[in-house]
Amino acid sequence: MAVYEHPLNEKIRLFSRLEFLIHRFNFYMENPKPENCQSALMVLLELYNLSSRLDVKSATLNVLDWQTQALQRMAELEEADKEKLQEILDKLDSRAKRLHEFRGQLGQHLKGHSFLNMLKQRSMIAGGVNGFDVPVFNYWYTRSEADRVADLKGWVEPFLIAHDAISVVLELVRHSGNQVNQVARDGFYQATLNGNREYQLLRIELPDNVHYFPEVSAGKQRFSVRFVNADTLEERSKQIVEDIEFSLTLCSL
Numbered sequence: 001m002a003v004y005e006h007p008l009n010e011k012i013r014l015f016s017r018l019e020f021l022i023h024r025f026n027f028y029m030e031n032p033k034p035e036n037c038q039s040a041l042m043v044l045l046e047l048y049n050l051s052s053r054l055d056v057k058s059a060t061l062n063v064l065d066w067q068t069q070a071l072q073r074m075a076e077l078e079e080a081d082k083e084k085l086q087e088i089l090d091k092l093d094s095r096a097k098r099l100h101e102f103r104g105q106l107g108q109h110l111k112g113h114s115f116l117n118m119l120k121q122r123s124m125i126a127g128g129v130n131g132f133d134v135p136v137f138n139y140w141y142t143r144s145e146a147d148r149v150a151d152l153k154g155w156v157e158p159f160l161i162a163h164d165a166i167s168v169v170l171e172l173v174r175h176s177g178n179q180v181n182q183v184a185r186d187g188f189y190q191a192t193l194n195g196n197r198e199y200q201l202l203r204i205e206l207p208d209n210v211h212y213f214p215e216v217s218a219g220k221q222r223f224s225v226r227f228v229n230a231d232t233l234e235e236r237s238k239q240i241v242e243d244i245e246f247s248l249t250l251c252s253l
Contacts, residue, residue, distance in 0.1 A: 001247075006202040006216040006223075011059050012173065015166045018056065021047050022163040025156060029149070034141055037148045042129065044152065045120050047159045051107030057099055060165050064096045067172060070253055088172070095165035106162055110155065115140070173200045177251040187212075187240040190224040193250070201251040212240050 007013035021043055028040035050056070068089060075085045110116050115136060122128035131138030140148070182189060193199060202223060204214050215226045227244045228237040 001205045002208040002210075004204045004206070004214050004216075006204075006218060008199045008201055008218055008223075011063055012170075012200045014050075014054055014056065014059060015063075015170055017050060018047070018159070018163060018166055019170060021050070022159065029152065032145055032149050032152075034148070037145075037152060038129070038141060040152055041119070042123065044156055044159075045116070045123050047156070048107050048110050048116065048120060051105065051159070052111075056106040056162055057102070058105075060162055060169070061096060061099055063169050064092050064099075064165060067169060067253060068092050068096075088168075091168050095168055098161050099165055102158055102161055106158055109158060113155075116155065173251050173253055174203070175251075176200075176253040177203070177249040179203075179205070179247050179249045182246055182248045184225060184227055184244040184246065187227040187242060187244055188224065189244075189246075189248075190222065192222045193220070195221065197252045199250055199252045203249040203251065205247040205249075212244070214246070 005016065007016055025040050025043040025047070028036040028043065032040075071085055071089055071092070074080050075082055075089075118134065119129055119137065122134055128134075129137060131141060140151070202216060202218065204216070204225065206212075206214070211229065211231050212227050213230050215228055217224050217226075225246075225248075227240045227246075229240050230237055
């Protein structure tokens with residue numbers, strides 16, 4: 001099944017972006033040849049850019065605190081699996097402590113880094129990060145694999161600490177909803193959100209062999225899903241005018 005996720009608030013959107021970038025970084029580091037180290041370095045610059053615009057650490061700690069309070073309320077219920085809930089609460093607590101131990105905002109450790117700040121500026125130019133325009137990059141690129149890996153691991157460590165906490169947050173959110181089969185009549189589905197609940201994420205599952213995808217538009221009170229033909233990616237896709245079966249999960253912790 002192909003899964004499409006749509007964040008329903010800005011914090012979950014931020015966490016999803018960081019998760020996406022860390023997955024890419026880890027993929028390149030599995031085989032740290034020079035080309036993959038360069039790709040991992042470019043992902044690191046994206047992480048740096050993301051954290052320079054938004055206070056990821058503060059947002060993560062706020063959500064960890066909110067989830068801890070929500071789970072503590074659940075633990076008071078008679079039918080609650082207290083052992084399982086305590087295990088999750090311990091996880092949240094350990095992640096929050098690691099983040100608190102890290103001083104300053106996420107990415108602050110790179111602000112005075114001459115090499116990375118130069119590459120950050122050059123990355124705005126197509127093909128700008130190269131060895132002939134930036135000789136110091138060629139020096140770094142041709143160092144030993146062990147040196148390159150050590151540098152990248154040191155630079156990315158605070159982002160991995162944040163990702164470790166965010167992974168727990170997103171796992172809880174993704175498992176907080178009930179999957180329901182729905183039908184989009186003539187390729188369109190619309191529903192009202194329960195105003196008494198706060199939703200964090202919308203998930204849609206489709207068979208992975210279909211030639212269409214969902215476009216989601218969501219507000220505080222309702223959301224809509226439009227299924228779009230993907231047969232011709234060269235042209236602007238059009239809505240499919242036929243009934244589409246899909247699985248929908250509204251995640252609310």
